[in-house]
Amino acid sequence: MHKIGIGVIGCGSIAELAHFPSIKQSENVELTAVCDIDEETAKRAKEKWEARAWYTDYEKMLKEDNLKAVIIASPPKFHCQQAIACAERGLHLLIEKPLAVTNKEAWDIVDAARENKVRLMVGCDRRFWPQNQWAKELIEEGVIGKVMMGRATMHEHVKFYQDNIAFTDFRLHPEIAGGSAVADTGAHAIDLLIWLIGSPVKRVTGIADRRVLNEERWGKCDDTAVIMMEHENKALSYVSCNRFSPVVSQFTELYGNEGTIFTTSDAQNPYQTAPLAVYTTKDYEYEQLPEIIRKYRWPQIFWAEDLITHPVKKRWVSIYPPREPNNYYYLCQHFIDCIVNDKEPLTKGEDGARAVEVMCAVFKSMETKGWVDLPLKEEVIPPYYQPNSLSTSGRG
Numbered sequence: 001m002h003k004i005g006i007g008v009i010g011c012g013s014i015a016e017l018a019h020f021p022s023i024k025q026s027e028n029v030e031l032t033a034v035c036d037i038d039e040e041t042a043k044r045a046k047e048k049w050e051a052r053a054w055y056t057d058y059e060k061m062l063k064e065d066n067l068k069a070v071i072i073a074s075p076p077k078f079h080c081q082q083a084i085a086c087a088e089r090g091l092h093l094l095i096e097k098p099l100a101v102t103n104k105e106a107w108d109i110v111d112a113a114r115e116n117k118v119r120l121m122v123g124c125d126r127r128f129w130p131q132n133q134w135a136k137e138l139i140e141e142g143v144i145g146k147v148m149m150g151r152a153t154m155h156e157h158v159k160f161y162q163d164n165i166a167f168t169d170f171r172l173h174p175e176i177a178g179g180s181a182v183a184d185t186g187a188h189a190i191d192l193l194i195w196l197i198g199s200p201v202k203r204v205t206g207i208a209d210r211r212v213l214n215e216e217r218w219g220k221c222d223d224t225a226v227i228m229m230e231h232e233n234k235a236l237s238y239v240s241c242n243r244f245s246p247v248v249s250q251f252t253e254l255y256g257n258e259g260t261i262f263t264t265s266d267a268q269n270p271y272q273t274a275p276l277a278v279y280t281t282k283d284y285e286y287e288q289l290p291e292i293i294r295k296y297r298w299p300q301i302f303w304a305e306d307l308i309t310h311p312v313k314k315r316w317v318s319i320y321p322p323r324e325p326n327n328y329y330y331l332c333q334h335f336i337d338c339i340v341n342d343k344e345p346l347t348k349g350e351d352g353a354r355a356v357e358v359m360c361a362v363f364k365s366m367e368t369k370g371w372v373d374l375p376l377k378e379e380v381i382p383p384y385y386q387p388n389s390l391s392t393s394g395r396g
């Protein structure tokens with residue numbers, strides 16, 4: 001079978017953790033070329049992951065004959081320019097989150113993909129954790145009724161990723177990253193919440209600010225973000241992210257009129273002890289329980305009670321999906337599947353752009369001190385961000 005040629009721009013930590021291993025595990029894909037602005041990084045990635053070629057200039061890489069798709073895993077500032085160049089060459093795109101820094105950049109990417117008829121997917125991998133996929137399935141089956149409130153959180157000191165995993169310090173530079181709590185971790189929380197609630201965001205208010213971390217050590221990026229969103233179906237949701245908590249906590253809560261679902265993926269704690277927890281007020285006989293609940297729950301009571309109580313007793317159910325293969329693998333496989341079988345990705349470019357709109361609306365709302373309607377009417381440039389310049393790579 002003819003293999004799909006993939007190129008990777010930005011061979012840093014997420015490419016190492018997620019994209020290269022997933023490409024390696026895929027039979028119908030070959031790593032045609034890798035590109036990194038840092039020569040050593042590009043060369044090392046080529047050797048380690050057995051790419052055919054390496055580049056430091058992505059425009060040269062795009063001239064490779066066998067290329068069919070590109071994964072963009074460079075810092076956010078570079079996504080727009082690189083994505084448009086790829087789309088214009090007819091290359092399908094998987095772009096890491098956040099899709100871009102400003103709302104204009106994000107929609108420019110979406111437009112370029114549409115005009116050039118290429119697939120565009122954004123790397124919101126949290127949707128690919130089984131517990132979040134199962135939460136979505138249960139919500140769509142109506143297990144918790146109409147979901148009218150939600151909360152997604154990601155509290156994680158920037159040092160965890162920055163000091164141990166990242167290749168560069170772009171996260172400390174708002175001129176490249178755009179934002180930190182609101183854009184780096186917030187990108188995941190915002191996307192997950194909008195998808196699980198299943199209704200677009202109508203208006204936004206919030207704060208994204210540096211309130212705790214020392215500027216000399218950690219830069220000017222926001223370390224605290226709270227975002228309130230009102231959805232078109234009138235649901236209200238809330239995002240809480242920070243970059244100063246010494247212990248990582250992450251969870252998502254969905255409140256329906258007939259039940260509640262909690263999920264967690266990045267870290268559990270004594271209060272969120274299962275990847276997926278469900279409470280429903282619906283009457284189910286054991287055989288009628290949604291398959292996800294019947295097969296994967298670990299009862300907190302003597303299991304036989306479920307067989308002798310009619311309907312099944314109402315209580316919290318903890319569900320433990322298998323952890324492997326992981327979210328990134330599923331995400332990359334999905335991208336390949338979308339190219340091979342000409343499918344619409346689960347995490348579409350438009351979803352990425354809508355999440356960027358929310359981030360930008362937070363900055364706008366700090367100026368206007370109120371709610372900001374979506375879609376935004378003008379480009380919002382986050383504080384300190386410097387668009388449209390490729391003069392720096394974020395290396396500290």
Ligand SMILES: NC(=O)c1ccc[n+]([C@@H]2O[C@H](COP(=O)([O-])OP(=O)(O)OC[C@H]3O[C@@H](n4cnc5c(N)ncnc54)[C@H](O)[C@@H]3O)[C@@H](O)[C@H]2O)c1
Pocket residue numbers: 009010011012013014015035036037038041058073074075076078096097098123124125165166167168169170184390392393394
């Ligand atoms: N989905 C996730 O969970 C996840 C996790 C981490 C990072 N990310 C995203 O992936 C992207 C990269 O983050 P990272 O943590 O891998 O960063 P990193 O600092 O570890 O690596 C970035 C790499 O890009 C290279 N680079 C910088 N400017 C470039 C340019 N103009 N062209 C080509 N290469 C360039 C750097 O030399 C470096 O090797 C960001 O958008 C980030 O938000 C996503």
